[in-house]
Amino acid sequence: MTQASPQRLGAIALACLVEPGTAGVAELVAEHGAEEVLARLRGQGSAARVVGRILPEQVPEMLAEMSRRGVRVVLPGEPEFPSQLLDLAEPPLALWIRGPLDLRAAALRSVAVVGARACTAYGERATAAVAGGLAEDGWAVVSGGAFGIDAAAHRAALAVVGPTVAVLACGVDVAYPRAHDALLARIADAGLVVSELPPGSQPLKHRFLARNRVIAALSRGTVVVEAARRSGAMATASRALEIGRVVMAVPGPVTSMASSGTNRLLHEQVARAVSDSAEVASLLTGPGSLGGDPGLQVGTRDGTHPAALDGLTDEARTVLGALPSRGTRTVEAAAERAGISPAACLAHLGLLEIVGLARRVGPGWRRCA
């Protein structure tokens, strides 16, 4: 964990104070620093909607308590903070995180899979196929932890021991929806549970829309599986489009209300139609790929990657060290050697693959020359 400098404590206290998605705060922080902005907000009756009040001097105790409960916080510019979140007009001031993966590494090769709470059996099947296939290939499946398509996406990733990230509209320690208590615990065990709201925050209505922008920005692309015309998933697609992410939709029966939004996205040519995980992956990485990777500026695929090693976290280096340069090693064997979970290992392998340092060969992986 980064040293708790006064600046960091001030930034965390500020993040606890300001409602997610509030316009202009990031600019103020960039210009004046978090401590100054915090002082101003506290000094005067501020217009900014506030989340929770905490003094900078109380932050260390809060962080210690959170640490005991397995929750860490990362700020913009810190190693685990995904730089592509800065594509947002109102980037998160902080992210609270539970789980064993590295968020930045996971986000570099991630896809949001979102959709209706009231989904159909078809939507669940399609989600399982798309999200499962992507997770199996090391793509982190990002979703919102809600009922319906979200839950199906997380479960599909967990089922293949692939990386998955739940971005919540409440604190990472709040079980919402309550029926997803166990699911969120499994995600926190094997993947990541993330929120820009401080622990203890409740899921208020406007926070879902703010949360959707984080899902959109965190991922290289967003797949909408089933959605009615006016729905949160459509809002996520819209935010993804605004910041230049690839928006995809799974076609569905035109006779199904649950596919009315997705089919509309296709009709309006807002979204590309995707029928399986291979089509998603090809849009994000294939020749003529639509997906820029704003976070990926290390290494190249042609074998010349002087900067690649510099961009790696310590854990990613450990995974790289766990790969043979001849023959191959399975994800499980590499994970054991690296001393991390298979899901975390797979997320790193996905990243190492796109920066050209690792290669999948049949069922195993090898280090690139």
Next chain:
Amino acid sequence: MTQASPQRLGAIALACLVEPGTAGVAELVAEHGAEEVLARLRGQGSAARVVGRILPEQVPEMLAEMSRRGVRVVLPGEPEFPSQLLDLAEPPLALWIRGPLDLRAAALRSVAVVGARACTAYGERATAAVAGGLAEDGWAVVSGGAFGIDAAAHRAALAVVGPTVAVLACGVDVAYPRAHDALLARIADAGLVVSELPPGSQPLKHRFLARNRVIAALSRGTVVVEAARRSGAMATASRALEIGRVVMAVPGPVTSMASSGTNRLLHEQVARAVSDSAEVASLLTGPGSLGGDPGLQVGTRDGTHPAALDGLTDEARTVLGALPSRGTRTVEAAAERAGISPAACLAHLGLLEIVGLARRVGPGWRRCA
């Protein structure tokens, strides 16, 4: 019927001789005239695949016999020949037609609705909704008279007493498939059965591909409802695309093989997704419409249409005369007044609407000022 000049008899005899879709024949005819081409083809062992041999002097008797059986023939340049067929590299040399509608008028406002023979219940429902809605609005529904989607499209149009056109890969007097004997008879009674093959021709395999190009060219756009990846309907979509027609596909479950071709068309952005007849109509006529109308060069929508009346057939003028300039009249009432069938009347009304001479008001129609 046009006077049977020697040129016309020669052109018909030539059309009976050459296999549909044979490259280069139209150019030869344009350069040397049908009689000369016919003489050359008969004079030497020709490379052109031949359909049926008939001498020009035998044509009048054949036409008389066909006329008794309700079959007429139209040649390029004649009033009923749809000029947009000339967009094809190998336009038909002649069209044999059964049915009460005017083919050129019907084609001006027509949509091809095609798809798999082995369709699903979903495909049938979607076809009924799309084709029925279009036909109800006066669009001629063009298809191939085959099992599955084709039949559902024709039936949906007939059910709403709307115009429909079956383009066959055999003679218009040949019941193929045999089980569609009654369906084809109904289409010939209320709509049109069309073929470029002379009466009596059998549905040989290669003739289906040649036929598909006519379906594509005859229509302003092609809707593929359900199709496997390699199928006749996909070939029709491909021909439609080649000649700049709008290609549309109805999204379907990604779990259904019957939708694998249509969803692929959407993924590849070859086709626009359409969920109902309104979306089809908007792509063909709406603001920013994709569909050029190569055959429509009469009149404008802004009320200035000096040429519009000139471009009308006698029957269309009669229908126009059957409309009130104040108040409205139903299709049925206008049809009775004009002395034609409601389906024929609706086809004319659709045409009169796009040239700006008639307007739909609620359930009725009125003449424009």
